[in-house]
Amino acid sequence: MPEQIEQTTSHGIPGPQRVPSEASPGKPEAAVIRDALGVGVAVGLSGFAFGVTSAGAGLSVLQSCLLSLFVFTGASQFALVGALGAGGNPFAAAAGAFFLGVRNSFYGLRLSGVLGYRAVVKPFAAHWIIDETSAVTFAQPDRRSARLGFTVTGLSLYVLWNLTTLAGALGAEALGDTDAWGLDAAGPAAFLALLGPMLKTTVERAAAGLAVVLMLGTFPVLPAGVPVLVSALAAPAVLMARGARSRKAPTSREESR
Structure with missing residues (x-):
């Protein structure tokens, strides 16, 4: 039976959480990879919407790609370029994006014990700690499956998100008025779709x-x-x-x- 501990959510609300451990029953690798790829591909494609929105907000292709490479948290990226595109103060836009990204720190605290990575690996893994990788990881029954789910989700999403960001930024001119397409809502919509079931x-x-x-x-x-x-x-x-x-x-x- 998976160990039950008292854990604190990102809203500061205590509640029982299942902790994947080596003693927990395993899950077929093919099933873990299938689920992880499904999330990575589905969400990674919305990087195209970010690239278009970012270019429409006045950012260059290079700036858009650098945001995806080094920030890599969709909701924060959309919040930043959305505020800049609306004429907002850059500092207010950056602050809003920062506070949206803070939730990943809470995920990291929880994932540290779940994944059990060595200290040398943690800084690299931290860059992939986002809503999607956390959701897939927490759904696994044991540490082996958790690590596999985290890695496959993170790798597939990171690669696809950055490729589609580039494609979206390059194709923004061909779309004309990017506001008319409503693509800026794609990222927040994907985030809400993942967040909704967690509000229990x-x-x-x-x-x-x-x-x-x-x-x-x-x-x-x-x-x-x-x-x-x-x-x-x-x-x-x-x-x-x-x-x-x-x-x-x-x-x-x-x-x-």
Whole structure:
């Protein structure tokens, strides 16, 4: 039976998580590779949308490719070029992209124990820690399958994302008005599709809902890039409300006695 431990999610919400271990039942390599490639190819193709959007925002082909090579976190890349394309302050755009990428640090803390890589390998593996590789890795029942899933997903997605970024940036001129195609929504849509099934508790759903409200409410009045920063306040706000409610509950029970 897989070991069950108390773990903390990226929203700071504790919950039981399955830890892949060498003692867990194995999974056929072909099944792991099939699932990993399915995610890598499906999401990697959206790099074309990023290349087009980036070029439409005024970035050169080289700048677009460098973002994919060295940043390699789709939602942050789309947030950055989207804010720049809307005329936002570069610092606000970079800050919004940074805070979106911070979630990968939480994944890294969890994946460090799951994958068990040596110290010399960790800096290289860290570059591939994103939503998709984390989702595939956490779904595996043992460490061998987790490492295989992480590697295949990361490699296929990284290669395909960068190739399609180049193709999109080069083909942007042929598409004409890139805004009319709505390709800037492809990356966030893929991210939401992966995030949705992970929102299993009431607290997580409340934080996501509040983030949407904050984003939509501040988008018309704040500079481009800033609404993303404001929406990040949803998680601590919900957690504070939950903590206050938890502290109030014992007091109410004591008074009822």
